Amino acid sequence: MTGASRGIGAAIAERFAAEGARVVGLSRTAPSGAPMPSVEHLTADVARDDEVRAAVEQVVARHGRLDVVVNNAAVEREGTVEETSLDVWTEVMEVNVRGVFLVSRHAMVHLRRTRGSLINIASVDGFWAEPGLAAYSASKGAVLALTRAMALDHGPEGVRCNSICPSYVSTDMLEQFYDAQPDPQRARAQAAGVHALRRISAPEEIAGVAAFLASADAAFVTGQAIVVDGGLTAGRAFPLENVVV
Template structure:
């Protein structure tokens, strides 16, 4: 498929995990992609085998407004337009309210929520011109609570509701905004879970398909929501979780 030929996509957190998988999917379907992340070496390593004429590597800390403004300016300067913004950058935070420090709380909100807000605000004028789309990477934690992840749960719930607000306010401009909500996915963020057999047994009790997702499977959902096939979808929260959220409870492996 070449659903994105001639389109320009910004992907945050594009140096690894779900973000990198999304970059590869968009490139495979003809897009030009601006790839952001904090670590230049990681970005360069991830992009070594990508189509160099259709990518722009832009190291940035997207929890900071000036960096977000710079990413958008660089995208327009290089490629002339923006068609889709994918906010895939983020961080996990393990801890209850009692044992979450002020600094950890602020870091989580910065990485998971501020980044989405600042980049959305910077990109919207350009997305209105192209009648573009925004796909934010939330989590099953966007849809319900869980144990020992107070800050992360709060941040990902905020992402989903911010996305709905953007969808409401910008539909009149032809701009769509949706949230993909991955369940347990094999990325660096869940290494501790994937290496703990006891935690995995708890996870499989809550996941009907009884396995973790792959970054490429989340990227497929992101690409669908960004494509013209999803022209009548906005403000949605799409669970891509192996059925976890159709069971009678949320993630239990931190209990």
């Protein structure tokens, strides 16, 4: 799995290991949290074809098979189309889209042999955009479309491809978003308030959904975007009279 060094990725790695899986985490940097003895880590840039290919080959050579792939690595950069530089656009697309493509491309031959499961961590922003996140929203929309395409192409071979679409999750990425706001504390309160459950999710809650999609219980689930958003996209979380315009 990619992006395994922190946040959602680390939580998924820990959950899979607890379920008895042999987990290999792939990330550009070493894990930042507490050591996870049950999780093996490899260093690679998901946007580099040679590094991804070598990492996948190393995993299969060492463990003999590949049953589940989780594409989690991502970056988020703020800005409208006008405010987003070409360099920033390229960075977001290389990590969030090219990375998913490369890992999936090199892993698919092995997933075909095990009739495995491919899980992409997308976002509600892939179909429900937020202001000032043009590049990020576009990249996550691409991940959703690519997931559906792979589900159709590789379903006949027994490979299941699904995506998970979280809303706000308590991660370092979200903290960076808060800190970039004029009033970080108010931004935190607002983020919780727009969810029907009046809170944001924990990485472990996303990991639980990933564990389901990787399991035999999800044997007939493919091509789906599983929304895990605390009711964010269900509708307005507050009456119109509370809206200030």
